[in-house]
Amino acid sequence: MKAGSNLEKVLTAGYFAATGELGPPQSADTAVIEKKAGYLKGYVDAVNITDCQTAVVRMSSMAVAVMLLRLGLEPTMQMTCRDRNRIAIQSDLLGAAALGIKNLLCLTGDHQVFGNHPTAKNVFDLDSMQLLSMVKGLRDDRRFQCGDEVKGPEPRFFIGAAANPFADPFDFRPYRLAKKAKAGADFIQTQIVFNVPKFREYMKRVVDLGVHEQCYILAGVAPIKSFGAARYMATKVPGMDVPDEIVQRMKATPKEKQAEEGIKVCVEVIQQVREIPGVAGVHIMAIEWEESVAEITAQAGLLPRPAV
């Protein structure tokens, strides 16, 4: 065991994992966190806590992660390179480990232009790859990035990384995944999969490279709430590939039935990716629609979650 988290145990035991996601509030409100945690508890193996996603200021992912621990859920703390340099990141990691956080997802982070402080100075001292190496170095070599030894207990994380099979250049993406595994990723959560054939092709290449044996790959999935949301994702979100047939399918569905249809699409995707060799689980991103996770996991036959 690298960190001994629930997620790590589920995956090493060979179960098909299911993770969820929780977006912290843009306030100091704890009630909303409790509410969302309630929607997820029991349906997923671990819950990602985003780190100021889309560069909008939100409650710190470490704080929310600790709250989840208290609520009895396992958090996966997300950490981006946008706002912190290597000093701040390592400091946070020591704290997070001390507070009992065991899963860490290492990301480069969205650029601040997308958020509510576009005039901010960004940091990007490290990129996600270098972050992975640093976290692995802390854990396995007990060394800080500078090479100094960690005197005392080292921070131990089950290290995650993201991958976007739909970004360009497509041919390089499997290799970049391999790089991440090499840099230290124990598990991977992908961008939301709608275009299953393309994902299948991607996974084929990943498997050919043997990367699935170096880390666990969780396919990202998400329910679509409406035709509008489908269209928005298809056209406005960079790195997102929503095939036209899905957009059309949502369009053809009467408005009041669209949410239901969206869940159905998500379940279908889960069932399909589950069959793809190398896929070790799914990461369900039902941001601001956490209540749908119960339904999705149930319909997809992912319940009950294994106790390991």
Added chain:
Amino acid sequence: MKHDEPPPVISPAEEASPPCQVACPLHTDVRGYVAAIARGDFEEGYAIAREPNPLIYVCSHVCAHPCEEECRRNQVDEPVSIAALKRFVAERHDLSLGHGPSKPAVEPKNQRVAIIGAGPAGLTAAYDLARMGYPVTIFEALPEPGGMLRVGLPKYRLPREIIDIDIKGILEAGVELKTNVRIGQDLTISELKAQGYEAIFIGIGAQQSRTLRIEGMDLDGVLLGVDFLRDVNQGKPVKLGKKVLVIGGGNVAVDVARSAVRVGNLGDEREVHMICLECREEMPAHEWEIIEAQREGIVLHPSLGPNRILGRDGKVVGLETIVCESVFDSEGRFNPSFVCNTESVIEGDTVILAIGQASDLSFIHPEDGIELTPRRTIKVDPDTLATTAPGIFAGGEVISGPGSVVGSMALGRRAAISIDAYLRGENLAKLRFAEPQKLGELPQKTVEKIKPLIREPMPLLPLEERAFNYREVELGYTPAMAMRAAHRCLTCGGGAYVDTGKCAACLTCVRVCPYDVPVIKDGAAFIDPTQCQACGVCASECPAKAITMKLYSEDQLYQEIEALFATAPASNPEPFIVGFCCLYCAYAGDEWAESVRAQLPPNVRTLDVFCTSRIDIQHLLRAFELGADGVFVAGCVGEECRHTDKAVNRIQGKVQFVKEVLNQVGLGGDRLALYNIPSAEWGTVPRIAQEMAERVRTLGTNPL
């Protein structure tokens, strides 16, 4: 305000003169006056053309215009109509403003100079010397001055009032003229010296017809060309039959033939033939003269030599000819060879010889000390035109042999300079005349980029109205035609030059030039003057202001903008509008800058530019700074542009930029507008001005 601006650097190549100017024996600033006409500044054009040329009116009608042969436009299509343009400015010139440049302030001198002969050479020498301050007297054998102009050239080509205009101007410069004085007969050279003339110029021309030594020369009906013309021109009766045979193929022969057509106004009743040694292609007369002759019904018989004149009862009945194979021998000497047994006869009752002229030098006496050459011409130093007698100089056709008006004038001018040097006691041996350096040919790659433009045809008197009278055949240009004709000039050598000290080698000029002329050489831009088409795009875009246009510079444009405001109506409720108009395309049809300007209300002022791409952002801003309520730019932004497609649209970016500045300044970008005028629409400038005024009225006046 500029600080410590270093003088612009001009490399020697950039100082080369345009070929037209070099070809002109008087080195007239052709490019300068053509450009002035192109801008509609006709008086300025006249002033430039008149500057070196006291016989401008004469030349504007009959100059042989070697400039056009050398014009670089020949490489693209046809030459610029330089001669016709000179005529245009001369005709428009307001003589009440004077003939030419006012007399320079020189100290009056007391050494008297005598000029023999009032032809172009003598007149020019006299005029120049008078302007230098010398008391000059011309002695002319004939009752009227002008030389061949008066007694040689036919009236239908050179109306006599035209000669009088120039003579008047020359005499007004302080030249004394004594007519009916034939040197050698009424006065001798020694007598002139005795009368106190310290220098003498011989300009007696070549006034005698050469004759032939063939059978029948003494028959009744054989005339000499020059004598015939002199008689016709002096209104003396001439005896001409119904079938006239003119021998000769030069310009004089054509004049003789065409005059013969007109004598007595016989219409179709008289036939005129020309017989010459040369084949049709090699006839020495100007092509356009030959064509006009043919149009007037004159029959050409090229490649024939006169063998003998046939007569009956002492009267001419015809000419026996023989086929001429070649005129010159292998060494280029005149040595015609004939084909045996090719004799034939052309019937006729009159034969006129027009085979060349020579000078009558009988007035020269041995004691004058003027040596002659073995070919019986006056011996002169080719540079100074000094004869072997001290103080005696000679020029014009007496030296050159039959030539042209300008050529003879140039020799008169050169002699005047030598005479002045002589009288000031300078060593003549040191006086040398350098010819200006000629700008090279257009490189082929440039030729390919220049758009051809139709040479504005000269309106001619209709054929049926001309043959039997002495009315001038060429009618002259209208102002719109003249401007169009002038726009064809490539402004050779008048384009861009770079101050290498300022150049930042930014490559802007390299990129924007429609003709791909500038290159970066030795760390700075280099603009080859042989290639530059003077469009001015580079100068208007150079961020370092390192480029200046030699002709019509940016600073001149500033001055013109300022001048517009100097004459602005003091208190006018109407908005004051300044329009920058492209000379090439803002006016069309019969519109031209001045006529359009006359239609504009006093609150609208236009300023004409050679292509709107010459305007730079500072020019536009300057107009607003000076208080313009509105500014418009009128020109094409499309394919009509005279320059290659790269030049078009450059103004759009500048207008856009200045609009933005005006918005920031608080004046409002709407006060500036660009109007695209396709050349086909005419009369649009007044319409644009009106529209602009209305638009600006709603914006209120410029608060500055």
Added chain:
Amino acid sequence: MIIAEQKPLDEIKSMIADYQKVLILGCGTCVTICFAGGEKEVGALASALRMATRLDGQNKEFIEATVQRQCEYEFNEEVADLIEEADVVLSLACGIGVQTMNEQFPNKLTLPGLNTAFLGQPVEQGVWDERCQACGDCVLYLTGGICPIARCSKSLLNGPCGGSQNGKCEVNPEIDCAWQLIYDRLQALDRLDLMMEVKPAKDWSTSRDGGPRKIVREDLRLTFVEEKQS
């Protein structure tokens, strides 16, 4: 070279508000080439400011001059009398020129008329692209000659990130994804192996992060004296 652009007129106006006689001082090098502060721009700005300040009811005087390189004392010295004469100098040079002026003429304030934007390439007439960030530790040998520090929005050394789409950066479709460019170039050079290396965290100490930088070449200094071998 240094790429700059003029500040908005209003900002310039407020900077010079308290001064009567303003010397607008251009620079004949980089900012001339990027159409921000050469003689032409000096003239246009003077014209605009004359109009703008007159509209505000002020009667300011503007003097125009351009020196060859405002970052050098010797060139600025040539216009010392004009600087003397002016109440304030509005420099159309880059920030280096502005500071040189302030240093050289301590009794005269020199204001920046430009925003010094970046180190870039004039890619076509009227278009300038950032190319270098002066990080002090050039990585171009690893990236097919395309700088990810300056040209990747996130300065990634192991790109492209998941936002790369159709060759464009997630930040803005106007921005080329530097890592797509790098990938394409390396592929063309048959050096994709360079993409496979995990490039370690960069040493930013040579960049601005290490504090103001300075290069000293003792050998070139006029005070240089060869050390005696002991």
